[in-house]
Amino acid sequence: MERSLGDRECVVGIASEATMSTLLLLLALVQVDEPYQRFAAAYATLDADRVVEVYTEDALMLPPGGEILRGRAAIRDRYARGFDADRERGHTRRITFELVDRIVSGDVRSDYGYYTIIGRSPDGHENRSRGKFAKVWVRGRDGVWRIRSDSYSAAPNP
Template sequence: MNFQKLVLASVMMAAGSLAMADDAADVEAAIKKWQDLWNAGDATAATAQVFTEDARLLPPDGPMVEGREAIAAFWQPVLDSPAKDIELTLIAVDIQGDTAIETGTWAVTVPADGGGEMQVGGKTLVVWKKGDDGQWRMAQDMWNNGN
């Protein structure tokens, strides 16, 4: 490989790395947005901003939920419950073009038996899709309870 091709290949690899870093930061911002909207308590507004139109939830021990409207209907009773202050933590994100795969954890504050509060949580695996508008939205959201 001649010097010019080597320099061009290096520049292209660096540009690709920067784009992936930008996408990873954008996914992390979208996770924060979901957390903030969840904590605000309006499932319809939250799902409209953060989920793809044809998104799927795969909740533990329950049937699959498909589409924004159904996802909002799934989440609203949870948001109306005493559960509060969701905390989402990104462990890793793998970007492949317009798809990102997130591995993370979640924790929610709930009433404890006998009074007080406690945190419950688990792990998450989320598939994000980058839309034509450049926004990352959840296409598939799966989580479990516990460590």
Template structure:
């Protein structure tokens, strides 16, 4: 994935003991499907942005930003748009669905407007969407969040391409993994050995979807889901999915996995 350094207007927060201490941002990463750039841009300009302008005027949201990477020389092979909606606190976020239903009825009572009659499923794919919150003392961590996102995407690429050296280097030198039903495995060499697939087995598809990332100083935690497909030696395919918790640590300007725990969802 191309390195993306973007100046975003994201105000971040940390919640302690359930208190509302500041704004919370929901960030969506979207990829255009089938070359339908005009249809996607129209949808977000005429619907997504208009709804949020109205919602902001009515104090339903704190702020928003639509970032078109295709217009900013910030190309990515993994997504084309970054959508940011900021809420002043968890209470405002909790009421978002009801508030947006009201806003949409006010602006477009007959439903969203589409170009060439193409619906969202025709022109967009949500790569993932998650909530961002960080320590109030570090409001300028927007670029750090994107570095973590980049590393999350690259992890899947390393796994599906069987690049086990790169996969091991995604972890700290003293990194640990906690596989389900197994002992703790520590250190890059041991982690690499654990990830190497048996001969004749492949994982052609692997996707990690974070639902929340929180940065606190030089550490961060990342909660979400993973999914994938395994091709066995006999050429049969089996799908898998699960949930995970990762602790990231910043080392030499980059974010590495310090601890990685996961388990499958049946």
């Protein structure tokens, strides 16, 4: 049995439909969550240009206590200010994500969960901050998932 997965081919000799469905689901989840890995890798290098590649050109960011930011340029500026300040002080950052819920409908999905940012100063002091997020992702014609809407706010540390 052969099934096409877009640009990938999966050839299976003898497989039940349940096994095939499970395999297709696992492949879809790996592809869907890859953007979080790209985001985290760019975040760790304090590279605002790479971070905004995960956003659509017309993305919206809804930061807590601020105006809605429209488009990659505005979102890039927000990240760049924070990253530049960290770089000047010799600080590092990394971010992790914990998904709580996901709703998928075709080429649109909504993710809800928590993020944790871990900052480290040159003297080794570590600072953790935790927040919650709601993200709307869209899959482009190129098959890549990008953030269309990004909303986040503080959450208590566990």
